[in-house]
Amino acid sequence: MMVVTSGAVAFGKQRLRHELLLSRSMRQSLRPNEHPQGNLMPQLEPRACAAVGQGGLLSLYEAMFSQYGLTCAQVLVTTPDFKDPELRNNLRSTMDALIKMNCIPIINTNDAVAPPPGEDHDLKGLRRKPNSVISLKDNDSLAALLAVEMRTDVLVLLSDVDGIYTSPPGRSDSQLISKFHPSDLENIAFGGKSRVGMGGMESKVKSSIWALERGTSVVVANGVGSEYHALSKIMSGCKIGTFFSLAEKSGPSVEEQAMDARKAGRDLQALGPQERAEILYRLADLLEERTTEILDANALDLETATSSQNLTPPMLSRLSLTPNKINSLAAGIRQIAESSHENIGRILRRTKIAEDLELVQETVPIGVLMVIFESRPDALPQVAALGLSTGNGLLLKGGKEAYHSNRCLLKIVQESVARYAPRTAVQLVSTREAVSDLLKLEGIIDLVIPRGSNELVQQIQEKSKGIPVLGHAEGICHVFIDKGADPAMANRVVIDSKCDYPAACNAMETLLIHKDLVGTQAFQDILNNLRDHKVVVHPGSRLAKALPFGPMPATSLRKEYSALECTMEVVDDVDDAINHINKYGSSHTDTIVTEDDEAAQTFLKTVDSACVFHNCSTRFADGYRFGLGAEVGISTGRIHARGPVGVEGLLTTKWVLKGHGQTVADFAEGGNLHYLHESLPLTVEEVEDVIRDTQGEIRTDEDIEDSSYEKDKIGKDG
C-alpha cells in the first residue's frame, strides 16, 4: 500500500494566510478599505505554500494511521528520481524497505524545489502514441510512474466524479464507463479540469492507459462521493468507478443490452399485429415441440436444488416443470396472441382540430421493460409473451435456482422472435449486480416490474434511480364486518381472505369488527372459526380490553403477517372503519361485509384503495380473477396503473396529428382559421385504416384468418 497525496499547497495556503493576517499592521486591519486588496493578501507563492503545508499534511496522515498502529513514511520525489538509473534504484529500494516493514509511504512531488512545469509534450499525443513517455506533472502521472516502477497490483485514482464518462459528466448524454479498454478512447470527449486537484480527467485517462499497458490494473473512482469506503469496496471486487482493462469485452455490457433491447423493441413495434401474434404462436409451438429439451434443463436445476436442500417443498414445486405445465403454458401464450391484435395502435381519441387537421391518440409500447421474477421458470415465456405482444423490449432477470431452465426457455423465445425481429428483443440479465446497474439507466429503461416478495419490490423501489417501478410494496388488506353483516357470509369471507393463501399480498391482514358485534354469537363464531383454521389473532388495544382471554396484542396496527396470523380490532361504525383503513392500510384491497347498502356505498366510495369490495373475499384482487387476461402485476402506486394490471400497464400513448401545412399563426387573432375541436367517433373506416396502415404489405397466407380477426375487432370498437 502506497499513498500518493495532494493537499500540501492547499494546506500551506491556509496556514500562510493566517500568518499574513498576524503580520499585517494594526492600521491595515482597522481600515482595510484604504488599502488595495493586493497589499493585504499578496499572491501566495505555491512553492512556499507547499513547503509550509507538507509538514501538516504528513502529521495528519500520521495521526490517522497511528490509530490503527500503522507507521507512515514521507517520500518526496522529483522528475530525476524516475529518469536517472541510480536515483531510480535508490527510490525503489527505499520503497521496498518501507513496504517490507509494513510502513505506508506517503508520496508527493517535492514541490518546494521542483522546476516549473514544462510544456505539455506528451498530452497532445494522447490519441496517437499511447506508448510514448509520460512526464511527471501531476499526482496522476506520479502515481502511474510509481505503480509501474513498483509493479503494483492495482492503481486507484480517486477523483470527485464517479469515474470516466463518455462526455463531461452533467451533460445529458454522458454515461459512466464501467470498463475501459484503451480502444474506447475514441468514444469519449473530455471536458475541463476536475474541481479538486491538479489533473483533469484527460490526465487520469492518459496515466491510466500508460500504467495499464505496463501491467498494472487501474481503477478511477470517486473518493468523496456518496458511496463510502471506495477503497475497501474496490479491493473486495465491487464494481465501482471505471476499471481499466486490456481484456476484450466478453459480452455486451448491461448498458448495451438495454440499448439493444430498445432498438429491437422499435422493430417489434414496426411489425404488424399479425406478425407479433405469429411470434407468439411460434413460441407456443416451439414450447410443445421442445418439451424434452426444456424438461432436461429443468431436471438439472431440480437436481441442484434437491442436493443443496435450500428450497422448501412449495418452492421446489414452483421450480419444477411438467409436460402438463408446458402445455397449459403454450395454451396461455396462444390466448395472449389471440387477444394481442388491438394492443398497439388502438385509437383512444380522435379529434377534428380544424378542417383537414385531425388528431388521433393511439396506444404504443412503453419501450424497454425490466421484469424481475423469482424462481418460477414458467414466468419467463409468459412475461416474454406479454412484452412481445405489446411491442416492448424486455430485460428479464429470473431466480438463479432456475438457471438452466431459464436459459433453455430464453433460447426458445429468441428463436421465435428471430423470424421477424432481432433476438435481442428479449434478453436475460445474469446477475443481481447487473440489475442494480440497470436500475441506474434512467432514459434507457422505462419501467421496472418486480414480481415476487414484498422485500424484492421494496428493494427495487429503493434502488431505482428515476425509473418508475410498477409493483406493490405492502399488502395490508382489511375485512370490515359491519353490524348489518350476514354472519355466515362474514365467516366465509374472513376465512377465505385469510386462509386461501396467507402469503399472498391480497390476503387479509387486519379484521375490523363493528363494536355492536363484540360478544355476540356471530363474533364468537368468527373467533372459533379462525382458531379452527389455526389463525393466530392479535387484538388491537381496544379489542384487547374487551376480550376475556389474553392473546398477544398486536405490536402495530399496520402489519403484514403473510402467514396464518392477523390483527383484529373494534371500530365504532363504518366511518371509523374507513378512517382506520385509510390510516393504517396500504391502499391495496379492502372489503366490507354488510347487508346495509348505504354503509356499503359509503365504504366503496370513501376507502382510498386500489380495490374496494363489498361482500366478497379480498383474494379476488388479481388480474386473472378480474378477467384482465394475463397479469403483469398488482400496483399500489397511484399513477399509470392501479390494482391488478393487465397488458394496459405495458402500453402508453402517442399523439398523431395529420395536417395540410397548418401553422399555429393561422389560428392567432386575425388569422384565417379557427379551432373546431370536434370529437370524432372511432369509426369502422378509421379502424380499417389503422389495420391497413400498420400491416402494410406484409399480408401472406394468413389473410383469411386476418380478415375474420378484423371483423371481430371492428365489431368490438364500432
Place this chain on the structure above:
Amino acid sequence: MMVVTSGAVAFGKQRLRHELLLSRSMRQSLRPNEHPQGNLMPQLEPRACAAVGQGGLLSLYEAMFSQYGLTCAQVLVTTPDFKDPELRNNLRSTMDALIKMNCIPIINTNDAVAPPPGEDHDLKGLRRKPNSVISLKDNDSLAALLAVEMRTDVLVLLSDVDGIYTSPPGRSDSQLISKFHPSDLENIAFGGKSRVGMGGMESKVKSSIWALERGTSVVVANGVGSEYHALSKIMSGCKIGTFFSLAEKSGPSVEEQAMDARKAGRDLQALGPQERAEILYRLADLLEERTTEILDANALDLETATSSQNLTPPMLSRLSLTPNKINSLAAGIRQIAESSHENIGRILRRTKIAEDLELVQETVPIGVLMVIFESRPDALPQVAALGLSTGNGLLLKGGKEAYHSNRCLLKIVQESVARYAPRTAVQLVSTREAVSDLLKLEGIIDLVIPRGSNELVQQIQEKSKGIPVLGHAEGICHVFIDKGADPAMANRVVIDSKCDYPAACNAMETLLIHKDLVGTQAFQDILNNLRDHKVVVHPGSRLAKALPFGPMPATSLRKEYSALECTMEVVDDVDDAINHINKYGSSHTDTIVTEDDEAAQTFLKTVDSACVFHNCSTRFADGYRFGLGAEVGISTGRIHARGPVGVEGLLTTKWVLKGHGQTVADFAEGGNLHYLHESLPLTVEEVEDVIRDTQGEIRTDEDIEDSSYEKDKIGKDG
C-alpha cells in the same frame, strides 16, 4: 466553539488489539486452534482502552485543526466537575480562558478514572419530570451540561440518523420531526440505541430538552449522512435534522399541510359532482365580484417588481392582472365546472366475473398534488379549479413576485371551497425550502407538477425522492423536410415551428433536410426565410461541409436553444431522419413535411415521441390546441400521461367489486362456481345508477340543470 467527542475507547481498542497481537507467544500465533479464543484476545478493559485512545484521538484533532491555524486543548471531566461549586467554577474559568484565546476545547469524560455508570435514575422519569436533574453518563448529557454551564447559543448533537423520528427510523410510518417542541414527546416511540456512540435517541432527546429548557437551542443532526457539511449548514440556518425550540408552532408544518390536503381531498371526493361544480361556479363569481380587491393586491406586486427592476417587460405583463384577464379567467373556470361532472366516478370497464359478482373500474382522484408555477398569478385559480374539479388536494407554490396576488387569490379560492369542503383542500406553500421538504414526502404527496422553465422541471425531478414528477425536462423538437415536401408548406411549417414562440418547449430546435434538397431553390428559400426572421442557423457536421458560407457549427446535435437559433443537418432519407430523431431528440414533438404518404406513415409510426406530426407546425403540441380543455402540462415521461395532459392526468382508477359472499375457494377446482368474465356494456342504467349513487340526497334547485346534463352524459357514453 467547543467539541465534545467520543472515540477514545474505540481508538484505544484498535491499538490494544495490536499490542496484544505483538505480545502473544510464537506458539499461540502458530497454533491458534490449540488455544481457546479467550486466551488470544482477553476482554479489553474499556477504561484501559480509553486511556490508550485518548492521546491518539487528541493528536488527530490537533493535526486537523492545525491545518487551519487553530489550537486545541484537551479537557477531561468527571461528574464532580459539574456538582462541586468550586470545581464547577474552575471548569468554567478554564473554558472561558480557552475560548477567549480562540482555542478549541476538545472535551471528553475522563473515562480512565470515571466510576462505573450508576443506575439510570433520571431516564425513566423522562416523560414525567422534564425539569429533573440530568446525570453525566454519555456524551449527550455531557454536552448538554456543558452547553448550559457555558451558556452556549446552540448545542449540536451529531448522530448517524438524520434527526428525531416519530418512531424508529426504518419503520414504514416513521417521519423525521424537523421542529421539536417538548410537548411532542408524547408522539414519539423510541427504538434501541444508535449504532454509533453510547447514547440512544432517547438520551439525545432527554439531553436536548434539558438544555433547551435552560436556554440553549439544540439541533440533532446526521454527522455522517449524505448531506455534507452539516455543521456549517446548521450555522447558516439551513433546515437540517431536528431543531428543538420552545416556541409554539407559528403554523402547520409542510407535513401537516400535506396531510390536511389529503384529508380535505377525501372530503372533496365524497362530494357529488354537482357540489364540486358549485365550488367552481362560486369561485368564478367571487373572482368577478372581488376584482377590485384582486387588482389592488396585484398592484402591490407590480409596484415591487417595477421598483426592483428585476423583471423583463414580458414577465411584467404576465405578472399583471386586468379586469379583462379576470373575466376570461372566470369564464374559463365556468367551462371547467361544466365539463367536470364526468371526472370522478366515470366507468371505464364493467365485467361480470360470475353470477352476482360484478366488477367496475372507475376514475378517482390521484390524491394530493403539488403544483409549482412561475409568476403568473392567473395560474393559481386555474390550477385550483383543475384540482378541485378532479377531487384532488392541492399544494401550490407560486413565484414570489406574485406574493400579494397569490395570497388574495388563494383567499378567494378557499372561500369558495369552504361551502362544501375544508379550506385546506387548496393551500399555498410559502418557500422554496418547503418545496424541497415536500418533495421528500413520498406516500403523502402523490404527484408533482412543475409548470415553468426546463430548469425548474429538471431541478424538481432531481430533488423528488420517489414522488413521480409530471413534466418535460427538455423539448428538442425536430422538423424534417423530406424530398417530397411542398416547398411553400415546408417554409411555413419551419418558420411557425421556430419563430411563433421560440422559448416554448414545443418550438423547433433542429431542422433536418433530405440530402436531395441541399443546394436546391427550396433549400435556399428556407435558409433565406430563416435569415429574414433573424434565426441563427448552426449547421451539423454534414451540412457544414455542403455550405458555401461558414456559420458557427452546432456544438451538439442535442441542444435546446429556446431562442431564435436552431441546428440544421442533412439526412439521407426518412429512415435516417427517424434514427437521428430517436438518437438526439427528447421524445417531445417531431414533424415531417412531405407529400409522400408512405414516408409520412413510416415517420408517424416509427418516431418514438409523445407527439408525431405530418405537415403541420410543432407548435400544435399543446393541451388547448389539442382540444383537451384546460392543460395540466406536457409530459415527456412514458408512463401515466404522455404529451399534452388534460384532466385525465389528474385522475387514476379504482376497482369496485360487488358480490354476495363469494370466496375464491368457490372457484377452485371442484368448487361450485366458474369465472364468466363477461364484458358488460356501460349501459344507460349503470350511468344513471352512478349519478344517483354519487349525488345521493343532495339534489337541490339545480335538478333541472342536472337532468339535462345527465342526458348529455348518457348520450356520450351509450
